[in-house]
Amino acid sequence: MITIHITSASKVGCVRSQNEDMVLVGNHFVRNDGFKTRVDLTNSDRYLVAVADGMGGHNRGDVASSDALHNLQFFFHDLPTGLNPGGINEMMVGWLDSINNIVASKGRSDEQYKGMGTTLVGLAFYEGEFYSLNCGDSRLYRFRDGELTQLTSDHSLSNMLGSSQHSNIITNCIGGGCSTSFIDIVKITADVKAGDVYMLCSDGLTDMLPDHILTTLLTNGSDANNLCDAAVAAGGLDNVSCCVLQF
Template structure:
C-alpha cells in the first residue's frame, strides 16, 4: 500500500468546514459533522480524534476494531452532548478503513462513502444511511435522482446521536493496483460515480485525481464541504 493522500475544502455556501479526515499508516477515516452552531465541527473532530487514538495502539487493525472505534467515538460524543445543551442534535458520519496484506477492512455510519476502483470499474462498498438511499432501495427514485432530491441530506443513522449505534462493516479482497477512495457527500452528492471513475482513469497520481475531483465539485457549485482520500494498493 502506498501513496494515500487526502484533501478537505469548505464548500462555497458554507461558513465552516465540518468535514475531517486522517491518514495514519494503513488506517484512514473520513467524517462529516452535522448540527447547529459549531456542533457538527465538534462532532466530526471528536470522531476522528477518538477513532485515531483508539486504533493507534492496535496492530494489526481488524474489522471488529474499526467497529469498536466508531462505537467508542459515539459514546464520547453522546457524553459531550449530555453535558452541553447547546450541542444537542450534533452528530457525524464516519467511514474508516484498514489494510492488512490483501484484505481491506471497513466500517461505516452515515453517508460518507468507500469505493474501490479496479480495471476501469468503480464499485461503491458502503451503503448510505440516508433517506434517499431508502427511497432508492424501495425503487422510488434512481441513483441519479439521489443527487437532486430535496431530502438528500437527511441521515437515518449517525455517530453521536443515540447511545446504541449499529455500525456497518465488512472485508474486501484487494489486489495490487486497486485504488481506494473515501469521501463525504460533498463529492458523492454532487457528481456521479461515472465522473469519479473518469477522474481515477485519467491519472495514476492520486493527488491529481483528488484535485481534479475538487475542481469538478467547485464547477457545479460546491454546495457542501468536500473531503476526498485516495490511495493505491
C-alpha cells in the same frame, strides 16, 4: 510489502461558512488543506484512513468529526495484537458505544454541542488484513479497470426508500441523537489487488459529481485535490473531502 500512494484533501466549498469535514491519513489530520504520502506496509503494521462528515449542534459538526477521528486513531493503534475478524468487530462495536457517549455527553454539558454528530467511512489495515468501516452516508469506492464500484451502503432515507428525494437525511451516524448507531465492518483483503484505486469521500463530493464524472476524472489520474476542486467548481454546495489510495 504493500505500497500505497495516498492523496487527501478537505475543502469548505462555496456555500458553508466553515468546514465540518475531516480526513485522517495515518497520524495526519486534514481539514481546509491537502496531504499526500506513500506508505509501505508489512503484515505487522497498522494503518488507517478515514473521512468524517460532521453535522448539527449549531454548526459544531466540526467538533464531532474531529473527536471521532482523533478517538478512533488512538483506539485503533491501541488494539491488542492477534485479533481475528470477529474480535475486530467486537472491539469496533465497543468503540462506537464509547464515542457515542463522548459526543452525547458534550451535548448534555454544553448547549452549543447538543445534537452534533458525524458520519464515518474508513479503510483499515490490521496485521495483514484490510477492513472497510462505515457509519452514515460517506462512501468507499473501488476503481479498477476503468470501472467505479461503491463498496459501502449509504445509511440514508433515500437508500432505504430507493429514491433520491431525501438525499440529505441520514438514518445512522455517530452522535446526532442516534440511540442505536451501528457500523458496517467488512474484511475486504481478498478483493484488494495491485493497480486498484480506493476512494473515500464525504457526500459533498458525490452530490456534486455523479459516478460517470468521477470515473472520467479517475481515469485521467485525478488525485484527491483535483476531485475536490471539481466538486467545488460544480457548485460546492457542501463541504467536500476525499482520500485517494493507489495500490
